Amino acid sequence: MGYLFPFLIFAFLVFLIGISMLIGNKILSIKRPHGEKLIPYECGMDPSGDTKVPFKIKFYLIALIFLVFDVEVVFIYPWAVVFKELSWFGFVEILIFVVLLFAAYLYAWSEGALQWE
Amino acid sequence: MDFNSLYIILSALVLFLLAMFHVAYLTYAERKIIARMQQRLGPNRVGPRGILQPIADVLKLIQKEDIIHPGVDKPVFVMAPLISLVCAASGLAFIPLWENFVLSNLNVGLLFILALSSLSAYGVILSGWASNSRYSFLGALRASAQVISYEIAMSLSLLSVVLMAGSFNLQDIVKAQLSTPYKVYLIPQIVAFFVFMVSALAETNRVPFDLPEAETELVAGYFTEYSGIRFALFYLAEYFGMIVMSALAVTCFLGGYAGPFEIPGIPFFWFLIKIYAFLFFYIWVRATLPRYRYDQLMGLGWKVLIPLSLLNLLVTAFIKLLI
Numbered sequence: 001m002g003y004l005f006p007f008l009i010f011a012f013l014v015f016l017i018g019i020s021m022l023i024g025n026k027i028l029s030i031k032r033p034h035g036e037k038l039i040p041y042e043c044g045m046d047p048s049g050d051t052k053v054p055f056k057i058k059f060y061l062i063a064l065i066f067l068v069f070d071v072e073v074v075f076i077y078p079w080a081v082v083f084k085e086l087s088w089f090g091f092v093e094i095l096i097f098v099v100l101l102f103a104a105y106l107y108a109w110s111e112g113a114l115q116w117e
Numbered sequence: 118m119d120f121n122s123l124y125i126i127l128s129a130l131v132l133f134l135l136a137m138f139h140v141a142y143l144t145y146a147e148r149k150i151i152a153r154m155q156q157r158l159g160p161n162r163v164g165p166r167g168i169l170q171p172i173a174d175v176l177k178l179i180q181k182e183d184i185i186h187p188g189v190d191k192p193v194f195v196m197a198p199l200i201s202l203v204c205a206a207s208g209l210a211f212i213p214l215w216e217n218f219v220l221s222n223l224n225v226g227l228l229f230i231l232a233l234s235s236l237s238a239y240g241v242i243l244s245g246w247a248s249n250s251r252y253s254f255l256g257a258l259r260a261s262a263q264v265i266s267y268e269i270a271m272s273l274s275l276l277s278v279v280l281m282a283g284s285f286n287l288q289d290i291v292k293a294q295l296s297t298p299y300k301v302y303l304i305p306q307i308v309a310f311f312v313f314m315v316s317a318l319a320e321t322n323r324v325p326f327d328l329p330e331a332e333t334e335l336v337a338g339y340f341t342e343y344s345g346i347r348f349a350l351f352y353l354a355e356y357f358g359m360i361v362m363s364a365l366a367v368t369c370f371l372g373g374y375a376g377p378f379e380i381p382g383i384p385f386f387w388f389l390i391k392i393y394a395f396l397f398f399y400i401w402v403r404a405t406l407p408r409y410r411y412d413q414l415m416g417l418g419w420k421v422l423i424p425l426s427l428l429n430l431l432v433t434a435f436i437k438l439l440i
Contacts, residue, residue: 003221003222003223003224004221004223005122005125005221006125006128006129006210006220006221007207007210007211007220007221007223007229009125009126009129010129010132010133010207010209010210010220010221011203011206011207011210013129013130013133014133014202014203014206014207014357015199015202015203017133017137018198018199018202018203018350018353019199021175021179021346021349021350022195022346022347022350024179024346025178025179025180025181025183025345025346025347026183028179028180029179029180029181029182029183029345029346030180030181030182031182032182037184037186038184038186038187039186040186040188040248040249040250040251040342041250041252041336041341041342052254053251053254053255055254055255055258059258059261059262062262062265062266062415063262063265065419066265066266066268066269069269069423070265070268070269073269073272073273073276076273076276076430077228077276077279077285080276080277080279080280080283081279081283081284081285083280083283083434083437084283084437087438088438091434091435091438094431094434095431098427098431102424102427105423105424109420114415114416114419114420116411116412116415116416
């Protein structure tokens with residue numbers, strides 16, 4: 001707990017205001033359900049077919065590359081904090097790491113993973 | 118209940134009320150400023166100069182009918198706006214508002230804020246998925262791809278600040294800034310600041326990167342199916358997000374609560390002034406710029422901002438070794 005306790009209190013307060021607004025809405029709102037109101041909005045047209053439409057594989061590719069970069073950033077976090085003690089050694093290490101990663105990045109770019117047409 | 122936890126609860130309440138007040142009047146300020154920039158009057162009916170408009174808005178939205186169409190995945194649909202709101206707002210707990218007032222003085226505060234901002238992608242994608250509507254689904258896909266792309270650039274740009282300060286604690290970052298000759302990291306880290314500001318606009322889905330809710334093509338993006346107060350929760354989350362991002366920018370690049378001279382009586386004075394400047398910038402950008410195209414948006418994130426911030430990180434490390 002310790003330092004996390006005030007954060008939890010704050011998050012709970014935010015949650016509470018959300019919930020209380022929902023409850024207030026439940027009590028105060030008008031309720032006149034109608035068949036036309038209860039269909040998904042598609043600019044006035046009747047919705048047809050499945051809504052879980054196929055989407056571009058690009059989104060998966062972006063997620064994959066994101067994973068690689070995110071893990072890399074996770075490695076850099078502790079390095080940035082102790083950089084003063086590591087000095088030149090740490091710099092050379094991270095240089096090698098970043099150059100390797102950059103090679104992978106350029107490869108992904110040349111293969112067209114970052115091309116959105 | 119001992120005295121200490123009572124104090125913590127009270128200060129959490131103070132921070133929360135302060136934040137709610139600012140969110141409410143940020144919506145008013147946005148409408149008013151944009152109206153002035155477009156030579157309109159803006160809200161001016163409710164109270165003098167429309168000053169009570171946010172309260173009227175809340176009362177109106179609370180009375181609206183809550184439409185949940187039968188196709189939705191109801192538990193997820195109900196949860197999604199709450200997830201969005203909590204993740205967007207609770208980052209404020211780590212921001213040092215003043216030398217003696219930081220609600221949660223965590224050692225990894227900055228890391229925690231970044232984690233919360235990634236979690237808010239869940240609110241987006243769950244709402245889009247649960248809505249069972251095409252516009253919502255497409256909006257959610259776009260939003261999540263955009264948020265995760267810009268997150269890398271944002272964390273890399275904040276890492277160069279961490280590198281200079283040597284700590285993730287936001288209070289320590291402010292103190293480290295005050296011991297440098299310029300008193301702010303804005304000058305040595307101008308590249309990181311630029312990357313951070315662009316990605317902060319994209320993270321909060323604001324113009325010119327408001328592709329997920331591009332109303333001309335996707336109606337309202339991932340919250341198309343939300344009505345009444347549930348829509349208001351997403352709205353709140355967006356404005357809380359803006360405030361957290363501005364507060365983060367102030368803390369990491371502009372010297373936080375410190376000012377050129379002390380103002381007696383108002384301890385948060387400089388912090389608030391700096392935050393208002395950033396919020397004005399957000400609104401100004403919205404009134405000025407047209408929307409980006411999606412491929413340009415992803416291209417900017419992946420091909421410009423990420424290499425730039427990575428390079429900036431290495432250069433910062435190199436310069437730090439030389440001096």
